Structures are given as C-alpha cells and as structure tokens.
Amino acid sequence: MADPQGNNAAPVATAAAAAVNAPRIQPMFIRPPPQFKSGMDLDVYLQHFTAYTRAINCPAPEHADLLISLLEDKALDGISRTVHGVRGDLNDLIAQLRRAEGLERNSERYATELRNRRRLRTEGIWKYHLELHKLAKKAYPQNLAMRNDSLRESFIANINNPYLASRLRELQELEMEQLLDAAITLQSSQTAPSKAVNAVRSEPYYQSPY
Numbered sequence: 001m002a003d004p005q006g007n008n009a010a011p012v013a014t015a016a017a018a019a020v021n022a023p024r025i026q027p028m029f030i031r032p033p034p035q036f037k038s039g040m041d042l043d044v045y046l047q048h049f050t051a052y053t054r055a056i057n058c059p060a061p062e063h064a065d066l067l068i069s070l071l072e073d074k075a076l077d078g079i080s081r082t083v084h085g086v087r088g089d090l091n092d093l094i095a096q097l098r099r100a101e102g103l104e105r106n107s108e109r110y111a112t113e114l115r116n117r118r119r120l121r122t123e124g125i126w127k128y129h130l131e132l133h134k135l136a137k138k139a140y141p142q143n144l145a146m147r148n149d150s151l152r153e154s155f156i157a158n159i160n161n162p163y164l165a166s167r168l169r170e171l172q173e174l175e176m177e178q179l180l181d182a183a184i185t186l187q188s189s190q191t192a193p194s195k196a197v198n199a200v201r202s203e204p205y206y207q208s209p210y
Contacts, residue, residue: 033070035070152179168186
C-alpha cells in the first residue's frame with residue numbers, strides 16, 4: 001500500500017531530475033562575434049566579446065587566446081609589433097590593442113573634450129548628460145572610477161546654470177543616475193514654480209545609460 005504522504009514523491013523526483021538534466025545551449029550553436037578589424041570601435045566590440053565568453057562559459061585564462069583568434073591579420077600584426085609582444089593576459093592584450101589602434105592618444109583628447117564640453121542654452125539636461133557620458137566612456141574606457149568622477153564633475157561644472165550647479169553640488173551622496181534625475185527635477189521646478197523644488201519623481205521618463 002502506497003504511503004499517502006509520499007504519493008507526490010515520484011513526480012517531484014522526476015521533475016527535479018529533469019531540471020538538473022535540462023538541455024543547455026551548446027557552444028557550437030552560439031555564433032561568435034565577427035573578426036575584429038583595425039578601425040572598428042574597440043569598446044563596442046569588447047562588449048560583444050564579453051557576452052560571447054559568458055555564453056560559451058569560456059574559462060577566464062583562455063579569454064586572451066580567444067580574443068587573439070578573433071583578430072584580423074592587420075590588427076594582430078599591430079599588437080605583435082608592440083614592445084612586449086602578445087601575452088596571455090587579457091588586460092595586457094586589450095591595452096596593446098588600444099596602443100596599436102591609437103586609442104590612448106584619443107583618450108587624452110576625449111578627456112579634454114569632456115572637461116570643456118559646456119551645455120548649450122537650448123540643450124536639454126538629458127541630451128547634455130548623454131553627450132558627456134559618451135565622452136567619459138571614450139576618455140576612460142578601463143578606469144570606471146575616474147570615468148564616473150570626471151563625468152560628475154563636468155556635468156555639474158558645465159551645466160550652464162548657476163542655480164542648478166549650486167544645488168547639485170549639495171547632493172554629494174547621490175549616484176550619477178540619481179543626480180541626473182535630480183537635475184531634471186530641479187530644472188522643471190524653475191520653469192513650473194507650482195512644483196516643489198525638492199520634489200522627487202518616482203520614475204524617470206528617459207532611458208538610463210546605466
């Protein structure tokens with residue numbers, strides 16, 4: 001006679017086994033990114049590459065070799081001619097790619113543009129921030145802390161509105177996304193006096209880049 005409390009034991013065990021043995025996507029069916037060609041946007045390419053390594057569960061020590069296998073001959077020749085040559089470290093390989101592509105010099109130029117980029121009189125807060133965000137990513141592609149600090153400082157210093165700049169400098173505890181939202185709210189309060197200056201919107205009406 002079956003145990004009344006164990007009637008569901010077999011189906012549960014079967015379902016658990018099925019979950020453990022569920023079919024997974026095989027790496028051979030995941031399309032790799034195209035070859036990296038000299039002149040392509042390296043940062044965008046690396047985003048696709050990172051997603052690919054996760055999808056195929058590529059071990060971290062093999063990432064550098066995988067990236068090398070995806071380099072076009074011209075790009076590979078460029079890093080082979082650098083002082084240190086090709087190594088097995090992914091960060092070193094990416095740094096060599098940046099040097100070969102001339103991106104280090106470009107980074108300095110973008111950093112200067114970021115510091116000097118002022119908000120135009122007719123430019124919305126969101127559009128202004130988006131342009132700064134693009135420059136910050138190009139100026140500091142590998143240094144997230146420097147990127148965020150520089151973006152924040154430029155955003156406040158060059159917002160072209162003394163009232164907004166003063167209020168935003170008081171909000172040191174806010175992350176950049178929250179600071180952007182506060183700036184939009186504060187600007188709205190200037191153009192609509194009936195709104196409270198310290199009002200906080202529950203949902204932003206823009207698509208955040210964060």
